[in-house]
Amino acid sequence: MDEQGATDQRLGRRTFLKRAGMVGAALPMVGGLIAAACNQDKSTATPGPVDYRTPPPTTPTTAASSSPAATSTALSVADQIDADHKKGIADFLQNQQSPLTKGKGGQVLAPTIDNGVKVWNLTVDEVDWETFPGKTQKAFAYNKAVPGPIIRATEGDTVRINVKNNLTESTSIHWHGVLVPNNMDGVGFLTQDPIRPGASYTYEFPLRNPGTHMYHSHHNSMDQVNRGLLGAFIIEPKDNTSYPRYDREYVLVLNDSLLGFTINGKGFPATDALVAKKGERILIRFVNEGVMNHPMHLHGMPMQVFAKDGWMLTQPYLTDTIDIAPGNRYDTMIEANDVGLWAFHCHILSHAESPQGFFGLVTALVITA
């Protein structure tokens, strides 16, 4: 690992890849493209701290059929829009080298083993969570991160999750998509008494159905889930011979209300880019934990949708814009065939862009040669 870090120190590649939530597959050589992009950006920017809000002193291209005064004012607006957009992209690229926000959610948490049972400990806390640079909000979090840790196990495993509620209100956890016995289903007052402030509770069940699932509060959940009590729960198939082969994997947890529009707990420009090498197969697991549909659009190449809610489709299909409803998960595969910086965003444009530039549900897929 040290050598790898040394080969591309400027990019902080190891950090970048770790932050990107990569799973499995050999670490690739990333670097070039993002470096180029960042360098290019740097080379055109003013040295030192840049205040893009001040229009650059370049001579604007003449706009035909405008009076000089009108042109001047209009170009100021145009310059402002451009500067804001440019700063957003620069910040996003910077964020891939050195995170612009504190805190990192959605990390895989390794279980301990107790007599053959895989055990995770989750705390439920109120925390300060920075969704994008400078915007810190009160949030609820599992293990103090939004999303909570990725719980990852294999079909046939028995799992145990110990939950300690440090909130000042009750909570419970529902394992959305995971087939569990009714008394483990986590619905407050329907299948269990909620977990009182200060109290603990243990869930334990065997894993019967593989797939991309999720977990979240199911008590006062409109409030609690949207404050951050959510995470991904991935069950690998025991026999994965019929599961598509992939080189690289990303989990994208979408949310949209109390903490704003976020992918894995962060809004653009604080979102992580997805990186891959040309020729790789990239598994994307979409998880919608919000209250709105999000048609996620990948530029440059299609996604093959092959599983919905963890269930394999008999007829996978290709799409470039996948509409994901609240509660749904999709497993999709991308063939990384074209090198470049490919925008990847919700196509409800009001979730992704304003005159101040991109925000919210925006990231990029970076494919290197």
Add this chain to the structure above:
Amino acid sequence: MDEQGATDQRLGRRTFLKRAGMVGAALPMVGGLIAAACNQDKSTATPGPVDYRTPPPTTPTTAASSSPAATSTALSVADQIDADHKKGIADFLQNQQSPLTKGKGGQVLAPTIDNGVKVWNLTVDEVDWETFPGKTQKAFAYNKAVPGPIIRATEGDTVRINVKNNLTESTSIHWHGVLVPNNMDGVGFLTQDPIRPGASYTYEFPLRNPGTHMYHSHHNSMDQVNRGLLGAFIIEPKDNTSYPRYDREYVLVLNDSLLGFTINGKGFPATDALVAKKGERILIRFVNEGVMNHPMHLHGMPMQVFAKDGWMLTQPYLTDTIDIAPGNRYDTMIEANDVGLWAFHCHILSHAESPQGFFGLVTALVITA
């Protein structure tokens, strides 16, 4: 029927099943699970009329790292949330034994036969409709219920529907999804003059395409449909050998605007539970009569989607959260494999839960041993 009623009087099983809109299949032995749930609930509640708004005098579990005063206030809020949620579940279970609201929509209405034609009479009235306990609103209704009666016939039948408009405004009926001659399509001023106040109109057509369809106003329809002029229209296939076998059937008509978030005209806790015995196959017909998408999430087991808008899918698929757009209908099958009380709700959480507990598009699937 009398003996069946006698065997489980405490549950009001006959009434419960009738209210649940069950169709076909032998009446099962329900009882145990709901009884247990209700008893359990009763056993933990204070005897006599319960005011859940008053925090119970139990000593709260200590919340770490809070000052005593802050804890006390915070726990009051927590207690309030818990009490409100608990009351909602208790009310819902109570509603299964004895309805908490007046009026019951979506009941199958048997036709009369006139020279081989199946005949229904529908009135269109302004009524008072109670969507959830204590909330009565002015509504428009077919045969004074929301939804209107289920019209159910068989492919190849000729049907006649006599409509009497008792409103003070004009109306018309569109048979959404049913293939009809153009002059029977019910679009005001496009295919017919609307039916004036006090006037009557007769629709008659042969049934060409089986499936789960619907009927609703198509004149001033944004207003009229959302006030309640809607119902399910089910056409059985003449040859049902290729239709999946099922033991039990529910029709869930969703709506979301002028009368609030409702399933079959009622919002939680006044919604009907769905009941089944372990091992049964349950057909759910979803009908979205609202103006919003509703991703309906069933806990505990997947739904197999096998028909859309009445047309059989060549490749059925499994899902636990089915996103239903306005105007769409889906036929889905559930294998009732796991005993318990399984929450069943829209996963746009703002349609289903507030700090005051569940409301709106929430019910439960109750599977008994």
Add this chain to the structure above:
Amino acid sequence: MDEQGATDQRLGRRTFLKRAGMVGAALPMVGGLIAAACNQDKSTATPGPVDYRTPPPTTPTTAASSSPAATSTALSVADQIDADHKKGIADFLQNQQSPLTKGKGGQVLAPTIDNGVKVWNLTVDEVDWETFPGKTQKAFAYNKAVPGPIIRATEGDTVRINVKNNLTESTSIHWHGVLVPNNMDGVGFLTQDPIRPGASYTYEFPLRNPGTHMYHSHHNSMDQVNRGLLGAFIIEPKDNTSYPRYDREYVLVLNDSLLGFTINGKGFPATDALVAKKGERILIRFVNEGVMNHPMHLHGMPMQVFAKDGWMLTQPYLTDTIDIAPGNRYDTMIEANDVGLWAFHCHILSHAESPQGFFGLVTALVITA
């Protein structure tokens, strides 16, 4: 063409068909049905300019169980609703003969050929755009129309699009769904510097993937796309032997925000009807350029969905209401089996109807004998 025009002068058929954006297939004999509809309408309307806002002096049908006074007031409201609805339909039918609004978007633009490359020139302008009768708004437009011209070529072609930005702000064009080299992808500051006011820019790329695609601004796009910088980009397959046969084709570009609810840049009653002869196969290409889902409902007959985002489905399916998310395109086929005027509208009723009648995302499919 002259003879054809002469045979049906009253209908302005040539104009009608041209405006309807028809592509390919021999020009059919339309006429009868729309003529009948229009004539019928004329025969029932007052001669001369009609003010439908004044209730007609006809004696209303008596409404039972109302006091005379209440009835009188109530019927006035009813009459008003009816008159407004009737006027909307009359206007829509009139619009098919003689456009009620200025400007016509979404017309196929033939390329010039430069050394084997197909070349289009696009300007980007601020224009006045009339979305429905009397409602003119400031819009942004390609070649001064909303939507911009249909760009239509064949897989394997190389295309060049010269863009001249006449706005007072920067812009760029993204070829949504079209597989392009990264530097042609059109994302401001990510893949190119945006095109400054007064500047020009040239895109050039080979066409690798057939299908229904689109193009739109990808700089300040929430604002620019919704002001009208959008269009359809259709790539015919080089080998179309596996593409379904069709007799007639329509492209429906949906939008929903700054310019209101529009189909091809116009809201009902200024929308174009779709026309076909009984027995024809009609290809409908849906393109959602808005920020909301639109479940488009066709009365009378189902649509077979056979491609999504330009990719063929291995298992086409039938539907009568197709929920189209922002950024998605669907290719669907209709068998024009039933003669009549079939409503065709978004089933989110608030996008389609008010007490003042239909508006926005509403048109009709007219099938003649």
